[in-house]
Amino acid sequence: MAKTNLAIAAPTVHSMVRGNVIKDIAKQNKKSLTGKVRFREFAPELLWLKTSDLTPLESQRETNSKWVVERQEAREGLDMIAFGALSVAHDPNDGNYYVWDGCGRWAIADFNGGIDTVPCLVYNMTKTQAAYYFAYNQEEGRRKLSREVTFVNGVIGGDDEHLEWAKRLDAIGAYIKANDSINGIVNKDAKEHGYPEILARALTDGYKLAGNNVTICRQARDMIVTAWGTTDSGCPKIVTEVYWALITVLKSIPESRKNGLHTAMQKYLNWLAEGQTQSGAMKDWKGKELKGITGNVGIAKELGYAFAQAFIGSNHFKQHYRNDFVLEKIIPKLEKSPKVAEE
16 A cells, blocks of 8 residues: 655645645655754754843844834834844854844843843854854845735734825725735725725835825826726736826826826827736837836836826827926926927
């Protein structure tokens, strides 16, 4: 009777694991990794140590005193939940306790002065090993969190600033997703209504580009949904660069937000959306200089300028719009006068 490898046949993983678990554990098993535990003897011990007995790892980053005070202002003192435990190497070569992760939090405790002993996860290893694992954890061993994950958790946790952003998100008519679970989404009602997803950075930086005017943000969102909502590709998600470009134009040229000029700009966007995704349409007006640059709010004005310039060169732009729709309102030094399409 053939043996059944239970590690492959019935893996037990927590509910937030995604992917083909059976296949990936089979791959792990082929590489002889299943059940293999290295350096078990280095398991850390939780100790409370006097800060005077600790030594910062020399290769650690420096801590700015202003940051230390700001963190206490944010938490109204020394917050022991936020503090957690320092990672410490008890080096057998010299007997010193080297802090290899948490020097910033240690500085907060020192500044605060409320305690002189701190919780530490102490590893019996050299400071050289500590430096290695600090680098490994920062670069490979820990997943880098997306802004969407921190945004959703901030809202769930009731952080005041995140709750204000959640209100703006609702006013714009979009949702932010950390994952596909019911608790991984902020503004679930928007998703249920078929409204688009937006990235956290698109939301926050877009609001700043709009001069903190949520109405402009909503108008840019509505233009995108109107253009792509009825196309084959649809509008499940707002492309950040398109959103920022529209906000830049709407903010810089107030006349573009109303009447015939706005209608013409919407028709141009609708025309771009025919048979193209947002990203595909963006290539038509983004230009060579901006090609390949994504997610950079620093070029939002250039994106807006490029879109406005393409609009002026289209059949949707009429000569009598010229007095109101002036490119130099976006970037004065780059003002050009492309030929306006004949009416």
